[in-house]
Structure formats: C-alpha cells, structure tokens
Amino acid sequence: MFHKEGYRIIAFTAILLIAINIISYLSINTYWIKFSILVVSIIILLLILQFFRNPKRLTEPNDATIVSPVDGKVVVIEEVFEKEYFKDKRLQVSIFMSPINVHVTRHPMGGKVKYSKYHPGKFLVAWHPKSSEENERTTVVVENSAVGEILYRQIAGALAKRIVNYAKEGQEVLQGSDSGFIKFGSRVDVFLPLNTKIEVELQDKVKGGVSVIANLNR
Numbered sequence: 001m002f003h004k005e006g007y008r009i010i011a012f013t014a015i016l017l018i019a020i021n022i023i024s025y026l027s028i029n030t031y032w033i034k035f036s037i038l039v040v041s042i043i044i045l046l047l048i049l050q051f052f053r054n055p056k057r058l059t060e061p062n063d064a065t066i067v068s069p070v071d072g073k074v075v076v077i078e079e080v081f082e083k084e085y086f087k088d089k090r091l092q093v094s095i096f097m098s099p100i101n102v103h104v105t106r107h108p109m110g111g112k113v114k115y116s117k118y119h120p121g122k123f124l125v126a127w128h129p130k131s132s133e134e135n136e137r138t139t140v141v142v143e144n145s146a147v148g149e150i151l152y153r154q155i156a157g158a159l160a161k162r163i164v165n166y167a168k169e170g171q172e173v174l175q176g177s178d179s180g181f182i183k184f185g186s187r188v189d190v191f192l193p194l195n196t197k198i199e200v201e202l203q204d205k206v207k208g209g210v211s212v213i214a215n216l217n218r
Contacts, residue, residue: 003104005164005181006052013048017041054104057209059176061110063146066196066214067176068206069108070188072097074213077198082191085115085141085151090191093198093213095206103182106209107167108152108190110175111144115151116167138165138180142173147216151191154182176209190214 002010024037059067076094081087097103118138136156143149154163165180167173182188190213192198197215200206206213 001054001056002049002052003054003181005183006048010048010052013045017045051099051103053102055102057106057176057207059106059174059209061175063110063144063175064216065212066108066147066150066190066192066216067106068095068200068208068211068213069106069152069179069190070095070097070103070182070206070208071101072187072206074200074202074204074206075187076189077200077202079194080191082151084117084139086149086191089194090151091194091196091198091214092189092191093200094187094189095213096187097182102208103186104178104208105154105165105180105182105188106176107142107173107179108175108213109142109144109147109150110173111142111147113140113167113169113171113173114143114149115139115141116165116169118163118165136163138163138167140165140167140179142167148193150193153189153191154180155187155189156182 021038021041024034028034072095075096076092078092079089080092082090120136138154139151141149141151154165156163162183167179192214199215200213
C-alpha cells in the first residue's frame with residue numbers, strides 16, 4: 001500500500017524509466033550496457049516505492065497516551081521553552097526520519113485541532129539545533145479532555161522540499177490517523193506538558209501510530 005502523496009511521483013518515475021529502457025533496448029547494441037540501465041532503473045523504482053509505502057498501523061486509542069507521530073529514531077528529549085504557541089516550558093521529544101523510514105505523519109493524540117499553521121523557511125539538516133525554528137515547518141496543536149493540549153511540528157530537512165499537512169483547525173481527529181507526509185527525510189518534534197512521563201529514551205527506534213512515547217496517566 002502506498003501513500004496518496006506518492007501516486008504521481010511513482011507513476012511519473014515508472015513511465016520515465018520504461019521509456020529510457022525502451023530507448024536503450026532499441027538504440028544500444030551492447031548487452032551489458034542495456035542490462036546495467038535496466039538494473040539501475042529497477043533500483044530507482046524500488047527506492048521510490050519504499051519511500052512512499054504506507055503500512056497499515058493498528059493504533060489502540062488511549063486519551064492519556066501519546067503515540068509516535070512518525071517512524072524513526074528519538075534524537076532529543078529535553079525541557080525547552082516553546083515560543084510559537086504555548087510560550088512556556090514544555091518537554092520536547094524529537095524523532096528523526098532517514099530516507100528509508102516510512103514518512104507518513106500520524107496524529108499522536110486524538111482530539112480537536114486547535115491550531116494549524118505552515119511556516120516557510122530554510123532547509124538546514126534536520127538534526128541542526130535551529131531547524132525547529134528556522135526550517136520550513138508546520139505546527140499543529142491537538143487538545144483533548146484527558147491531556148489538554150499537545151503540539152507537534154513537522155520539520156523539513158536538507159532533502160525534504162515539501163511538507164503536507166492535513167490538519168485543519170476545528171477538525172476532530174483520531175489518534176494514529178493520517179495527518180500528513182514529509183517528502184524525503186526530516187524530523188518531527190512533539191511538545192508535551194512538563195508532568196508527562198516519557199516512555200522512550202534517546203536512540204530508541206519508534207513506529208508511527210504504534211509506539212507510545214509518553215504517558216499522562218497520573
């Protein structure tokens with residue numbers, strides 16, 4: 001199963017590679033060159049297909065837990081001052097996605113979307129300390145009665161040139177449901193209340209919509 005954001009790119013890539021191989025078959029007489037072009041074409045297509053894959057994830061809804069919004073590795077767990085929306089201290093959990101990770105973004109918590117905003121910006125590498133504030137990004141805040149408000153931020157990286165965000169203010173969303181897509185490598189930051197119990201550690205690998213990253217059961 002592939003994400004809808006990849007349909008056009010997959011189709012365009014497949015058509016282009018087929019055309020290249022037809023031309024090479026008709027115009028090149030050297031067998032090993034034609035075979036090499038075919039192998040490279042297959043590898044390129046497989047890379048595109050794996051990038052846009054959208055595996056089904058069974059999220060067990062729980063208003064008091066926060067699930068990872070993306071697949072990747074936990075690279076930041078720290079107390080920070082969140083400047084854009086809360087304007088106070090929060091616990092930040094950041095997850096870095098490599099190009100081989102699934103790049104679907106999922107709602108880490110069910111509830112009502114209170115805030116959704118796109119910010120144009122730079123394309124610093126995703127692990128750069130200032131990428132959360134200076135890179136192209138989207139910020140989404142979801143609220144429910146058990147947790148209150150949490151914020152998550154999709155951040156473009158050096159390769160990511162497009163962020164897709166489906167969250168709209170006033171929309172009711174389900175935990176683990178599709179909230180967007182980041183094309184070609186990036187990271188997502190989650191900002192949580194200070195009394196949150198973090199359930200992951202640095203360098204942990206997490207799965208979007210499945211791995212519990214925080215628990216607000218008190």
